[in-house]
Amino acid sequence: MREGTAPVIHRLDYQAPTYWIATVDLTLDLDPAKTLITSKMAVKRNATQAHGALVLHGEELTPLRVMIDGEPVSFRQDGNLLHIDAPDRDFELVIRNTCCPEKNTALSGLYTSGGGFFTQCEAEGFRRITYFLDRPDVMAVYTVLLRADKAKYPILLSNGNLVEQGDLDGGKHFAKWHDPFPKPSYLFAVVAADLVAREQRVVTRSGKEHLLQVYVRRGDLDKTEHAMNSLIASMIWDEARFKLPLDLERFMIVGVSDFNMGAMENKGLNIFNTSALLCSPATQTDADFQRVEAIVAHEYFHNWTGNRVTCRDWFQLSLKEGLTVFRDREFSMDMAGSPSARAVQRIQQVRNLRTMQFPEDAGTMAHSVRPDSYTEINNFYTATVYEKGAEVVGLYQTLLGREGFAQGMALYFERHDGQAVTCDDFAQAMADANPDSALASRLDAFKRWYSQPGTPQVTARGHYDAAAQTYTLTLTQRNPKAGEGAAPQLIPVRMGLVGAEGHALPLNLAGQASVGALETVLLLEQAEQSFTFTEVSSQPVPSLLRGFSAPVLLDDGLTDAERLTLLRHDADAFNRWEASQRLALRRLLDAVQSGQALELDIGFLDAMRAVLRDPQLDPAFKAEALRLPEAAYIAEQLPVVDPQAIHNAVEAAWDQLALALRDDWAWAFEAHQVEGGYRPTAEDAGRRALANLALALLVRGSAMLADPVWPGKAYQQVKDATNMTERFGALSALVQAHAGLADAALTHFHEQFAHDALVVDKWFMLQARTAERDGKVFERVKKLLQHPDFTLKNPNRARSLLVQFCNLNPGAFHRTDAGGYVLWADQVAALDAINPQVAARLARAMDRWSTLAEPFRSAAQEALKRLSERPTLSNDVREIVTKALEA
Numbered sequence: 001m002r003e004g005t006a007p008v009i010h011r012l013d014y015q016a017p018t019y020w021i022a023t024v025d026l027t028l029d030l031d032p033a034k035t036l037i038t039s040k041m042a043v044k045r046n047a048t049q050a051h052g053a054l055v056l057h058g059e060e061l062t063p064l065r066v067m068i069d070g071e072p073v074s075f076r077q078d079g080n081l082l083h084i085d086a087p088d089r090d091f092e093l094v095i096r097n098t099c100c101p102e103k104n105t106a107l108s109g110l111y112t113s114g115g116g117f118f119t120q121c122e123a124e125g126f127r128r129i130t131y132f133l134d135r136p137d138v139m140a141v142y143t144v145l146l147r148a149d150k151a152k153y154p155i156l157l158s159n160g161n162l163v164e165q166g167d168l169d170g171g172k173h174f175a176k177w178h179d180p181f182p183k184p185s186y187l188f189a190v191v192a193a194d195l196v197a198r199e200q201r202v203v204t205r206s207g208k209e210h211l212l213q214v215y216v217r218r219g220d221l222d223k224t225e226h227a228m229n230s231l232i233a234s235m236i237w238d239e240a241r242f243k244l245p246l247d248l249e250r251f252m253i254v255g256v257s258d259f260n261m262g263a264m265e266n267k268g269l270n271i272f273n274t275s276a277l278l279c280s281p282a283t284q285t286d287a288d289f290q291r292v293e294a295i296v297a298h299e300y301f302h303n304w305t306g307n308r309v310t311c312r313d314w315f316q317l318s319l320k321e322g323l324t325v326f327r328d329r330e331f332s333m334d335m336a337g338s339p340s341a342r343a344v345q346r347i348q349q350v351r352n353l354r355t356m357q358f359p360e361d362a363g364t365m366a367h368s369v370r371p372d373s374y375t376e377i378n379n380f381y382t383a384t385v386y387e388k389g390a391e392v393v394g395l396y397q398t399l400l401g402r403e404g405f406a407q408g409m410a411l412y413f414e415r416h417d418g419q420a421v422t423c424d425d426f427a428q429a430m431a432d433a434n435p436d437s438a439l440a441s442r443l444d445a446f447k448r449w450y451s452q453p454g455t456p457q458v459t460a461r462g463h464y465d466a467a468a469q470t471y472t473l474t475l476t477q478r479n480p481k482a483g484e485g486a487a488p489q490l491i492p493v494r495m496g497l498v499g500a501e502g503h504a505l506p507l508n509l510a511g512q513a514s515v516g517a518l519e520t521v522l523l524l525e526q527a528e529q530s531f532t533f534t535e536v537s538s539q540p541v542p543s544l545l546r547g548f549s550a551p552v553l554l555d556d557g558l559t560d561a562e563r564l565t566l567l568r569h570d571a572d573a574f575n576r577w578e579a580s581q582r583l584a585l586r587r588l589l590d591a592v593q594s595g596q597a598l599e600l601d602i603g604f605l606d607a608m609r610a611v612l613r614d615p616q617l618d619p620a621f622k623a624e625a626l627r628l629p630e631a632a633y634i635a636e637q638l639p640v641v642d643p644q645a646i647h648n649a650v651e652a653a654w655d656q657l658a659l660a661l662r663d664d665w666a667w668a669f670e671a672h673q674v675e676g677g678y679r680p681t682a683e684d685a686g687r688r689a690l691a692n693l694a695l696a697l698l699v700r701g702s703a704m705l706a707d708p709v710w711p712g713k714a715y716q717q718v719k720d721a722t723n724m725t726e727r728f729g730a731l732s733a734l735v736q737a738h739a740g741l742a743d744a745a746l747t748h749f750h751e752q753f754a755h756d757a758l759v760v761d762k763w764f765m766l767q768a769r770t771a772e773r774d775g776k777v778f779e780r781v782k783k784l785l786q787h788p789d790f791t792l793k794n795p796n797r798a799r800s801l802l803v804q805f806c807n808l809n810p811g812a813f814h815r816t817d818a819g820g821y822v823l824w825a826d827q828v829a830a831l832d833a834i835n836p837q838v839a840a841r842l843a844r845a846m847d848r849w850s851t852l853a854e855p856f857r858s859a860a861q862e863a864l865k866r867l868s869e870r871p872t873l874s875n876d877v878r879e880i881v882t883k884a885l886e887a
């Protein structure tokens, strides 16, 4: 906890360090109360920089001794910096210090969890273990000696290869690890705990043998098979798709229950939140299986994109994160298989982008993919850096094609393996590997995706000239958030034209060689551009931004009739889904803006029924097309946001869908039951998703009609289901509908799974995310804060109640009596004293306060002000709150 204002760090202030550190020999004598660290470093003068004191980072450490070339030297501590008068040459530096892992509730650095030791060093956690040049451009070779009590900590792990291990006096033992790859300190890791491992030996294409291990607590071993399979699939995929093999003899994954995020890509020793690792059909849902596969892959892919080639400074974070998210998405799509299953993956990515990243890009924390400044870097592990960053990497592939993109990747590694580089280096490699491409000739314009914040707004208007048989499409772009006079961005618009009978029309673009292809990519690179298609025999419906080819807000100006044509006939599955969402969105927005009760028309209901009954469509796709747009996305379309009006419109729409399609939902539920054993395949998961949606609407309809049948069936399913997807689906159906049996089902579920923390998290999450009715959800959340199972100390638990309620349940959180805001301010403050990173995430619930309607707006501002006036806020929370108040 620091007082006063922390400095703002600027991207353009980057300077290489005065010294490099070539090797580090670390010895850790592990003790929860006082761990002793000895660090021996080979320090090299960086002759390109003027000589000056050696200034090391260190936080919450006690220094004992500093020696240069064997001689004790004096040092000066100034806040979190250690100044050492160092000579103008290479030397050996030895530092001894202590830290206190058991008091480390921030979970950054070395900490204890469940009786073991774990580390988290990204972004700036290594400085909480020992004094160091804790910046990603300082890459060193590490040798690590761990000493600890053998009975309590039988497993001692660090990065790289095990060199030696053995027993010591006093019931202790040791292990020595050596990592041959130079790495930044943020990739350092240590684990000392009582764990067991699932092991597998694999041979890669080159004939090399590797040992894969997944370490977990005793009793969790049967939940590691899916993670191991995902790891093996990731290895095979990266070698096949990008020719990137595993470079280590041993690759370890370790699960821990107290962790600030999903997982961490430490070299050869990934550390995972158990929520991103453990999987069993009895306790995890299809979505969990999917998430575990994606995160295992993501961390594994970091081994090349992040670890072999790392970031020069933290402003370049998207260089590794955007690229690695892109890679894990491509992997997940390849694993999903069929074109329809791939489209469902893309739909889920875009839904997530729209509900998380678009609001961020429009709000008080808006920043570009490569930010220009920050106060606390941990606040910049954002949807923009990750998800929009991945979209930007996807733009390269759209412009270059799969082959061209792969060549760009190959050149990137050829040039930069073993280096700490920038986003510019990546862009240059892509362009240089494809010198004749549209990218190479427009590289400066393309790079505005890295420098300009905000979601570009694109409008499209078409004009059909029947006499001339031409269709002219005029596209415009603007991005107010990027500032007055911001230059236009390079926006690839993948598109096709659909004829009145639903067939794809051949595309002949005036001025370009006639190709007659059914799909093309238009490059929108000016503020306004027109494209004229010739030989168009009838009025077409444009299908634009297929596959969501760029992260923009599109106003396509289409009529309902045109959208219905796309919903039925578009060759692009993503745009068929998009048509369903736009049909719903228009109706929801009309209701919200007119202040009238929402009344869904027959045309819309019939279209939704047709989707549900269409034998050509996959169940997973249907479940996505029939889901209404999220409240957060609806809010982004409005200049002034009344969360209660949005909530009422969405609830009314669900009610009407439930009643109008009641027979269809009953059919869908029965027809999509999965027989036989549980398999987490895209196909089975799709059937379960549709059956769960149907059950939710059946129970909702029953609650309105006072009909006991479906709630009874759902309650039975909570009790009897053989997998968590169906059990939790039934529980959610009851709770979300506020059905009579909901409380009994919640009690039953809690009793059954009280021993399983990850399932109890789900139990909290569901109650925090339930759609509000008469203030019941808010009252329940307040009560749950007092529940014996609730604690702010475990990030998963804190998030499952508080982030779910404050950040993700707007209809319940925004209250006219400001009760949600008061709860928020109190809990942010309480959490901040324990774990600033998690508190800062919760603090972001107010990002969009300035667009709220009254009385919400004033009350939100008041809560922000009160929080900002507290004397002891972390830099993490202070930065969020300060930026919010600047709106």
Ligand code: B3K
Pocket: 122, 123, 261, 263, 264, 265, 298, 299, 302, 321, 378, 381
């Ligand atoms: N690189 C880590 C995130 C670290 C977050 C630090 N606050 C996990 C990942 O993106 O793979």
Ligand code: ZN
Pocket: 298, 302, 320, 321, 324
């Ligand atoms: Zn990552």
